[in-house]
Amino acid sequence: MPAVASFSSISDLIKKFLGAFGDMEAFLGPSTCQILEHEPLCTSCSMDDLISRTDPCVTRPMALLDDRWRRMHNFEPPGGHMRRDRGLLSSSQLLQELRKNRYGCISETDAAKRLLYVFNPDCWVIVALASTASSVQATFLADLIYKYLGSRTALGIHRPMRGLLIFGFEFHLQFYVWCEGGPQFHDFRKERNGKPLRQSRQPYHLKQGDKNEPQVHIYETQVSCLIACIDEDSWVAYQFVDTYYQGDKPLEQGEQHGLKPDPLTGVLFDGNFPIWTTREYFLLVYECRLKQVRHAMHNLVARLLLRLEPYDMAAFSGERIVESIAQKKLTQRILNEANRFLPQTIHSICKAIEVWDRFSRRDLAYFSDIMKSDSKKNPIPSVKVVTVILKHIDALRDLQRRAKEQGDLCAGLARKVCH
Known part of the structure; x- marks a missing residue:
């Protein structure tokens, strides 16, 4: 049953959705920030x-x-029993599917394990989710939407101290993508002030000197994931992903030769051999998306460093730079552009490392029993998944150090240019 049984308007729906916590209000109650973030975005719907x-x-x-x-018996197919795959859904079709009962729906398999993947979710998707979410889902879903819209980085477990015996796992990763060639794509979703929800930028001066060099675009992007559950037998996984920077590139999601890519893992794993337990699945999805962030940020930093390489020699030489006025202006523009991108990049990397460090201190113990080396509950041992996550974090630490060093070099060079 939906947490919001009736509403008079979209504004009323959003307020009731944000307030649909019951005894949980003290735990994850709606804040003024959430109301200001959700309500104006959806009022046009x-x-x-x-x-x-x-x-x-x-x-x-x-x-x-x-x-x-x-079913829990030996003759169960590896993928369990699946409701008919309806392919890519619009927000209207999604509403129609979410209105169906998860259990006891005539001519439909029970939806004990539900995966919902949404790319570039807009106000219509938010309305579809808000009007159909159960009380358990609404408890965590409002916060997921809030953090996704606000481009926040977070990682954690929610376990209420009182009330319903429910829990939620979530992660949010904000990062940047470097793209070369083609047109610049703009996010069609708008904030309250009319600006695109995600920003895209063109570095005009950070070039390698080739006249035929393709135009570069740097896109802000976000991936957010939540698993909300009552127990290991009944849960829902949500994932919101920004793909607007890919234009109209079709999503590879069809089943071929018996393989059905799991979109929450970035299509790295086969959805027809699912992981049925929440904690194992959460760690796997987080590792897959952290890997994506690592590669995207490494590519961005490497491209920036390549374009700044000619100026690094001047910073290392220790000599005063003698340039014409025109050359000084160009160098200053290049440094200004680099100084706009580097701090944002460093901040995103720092946040990804920071939330993992906090998670490993505070919440990772909750996974200790499934990380035993002799655990055979899943084909992908969680201890191996965590080991790979640690490798990603170490790579991000190294990337953070390199980016900071480059920032210091740019600052030193800027002082030389000004004298």
């Missing part, structure tokens, strides 16, 4: 348009839904 599909925005494909259930 209409439930009638979402249901009748009269607005073209509600027919845009943007979601994948995977519902499964398994």
Whole structure:
């Protein structure tokens, strides 16, 4: 049953959705920040348009839904019993699917394990989720949406001290993607002030000197994930991913030769051989997405350093730089551009490292029993997954150091240019 049983308007829906915590309000109650973030974004939506599909925005494909259930006996197929795959769903179609009962739905398999993947979620998706989320889901879902919209980096476990015996796992990773060639893509979603939800930038001066060099675009992007559950037998995993910077590139999600890529893992694993337990699945998805962040940030820093390499020699030489006025202006523009991108990049890397360090101190003990080397509950041992995560974090620490060193070099060179 939805947490919000009735509402008079979209504004009323959002307020009730943010307040649908009952005894949990002291634990994860709605804040003024959440209300200010959610409500203005969704007020232009209409439930009638979402249901009748009269607005073209509600027919845009943007979601994948995977519902499964398994019996506990030896003759169970590896993938369990799955509801019919309906392919890419629009926000209107997603609403239709989410309105179905997860259990006891006529002619449908029970959806004990639900995976929901949404790329570039907009106000229509938020309305579809808010109007169908159960009390358990709403407890954590409002905070997921808030952090996703706000480009926050976080990692943690939510276990209430009182009330319902429910728990949630979440991670949020904000990072930047370096793209070369092609047009600049803009996020179609807007903030309250009319600006795109995610920013895209063009470095005009950080070039390698080749006239035919493709134009560079740097895109802000976010991936957020939540697993909300009552127990290991009934849970929902949500993932919101920004893909706007890829333009209209189709999502590779179809089943081929019996393989069905799991989109939450970045299609690195086969969805037809699912992990049924929450903690193991959460660690695996986090590792896959952290790997994506590591590669994206490494590519960005490497490209920046390559373009700044000619100026690094001047900073190391210790000699005063003698340039014409025009050359000084160009050098200053290059340094200013680098000084705009490097601090943001360093901040994103620092936050990813910081939240993992806090998680490993505070919450990783909650996974200790599944990280025993003799654990055979899943084909991918969690101890190995955590080992790979630590390698990603170590690589990010090294990347952070290199980026900071480059920032110091740019600052030193800027002082030379000014004299």
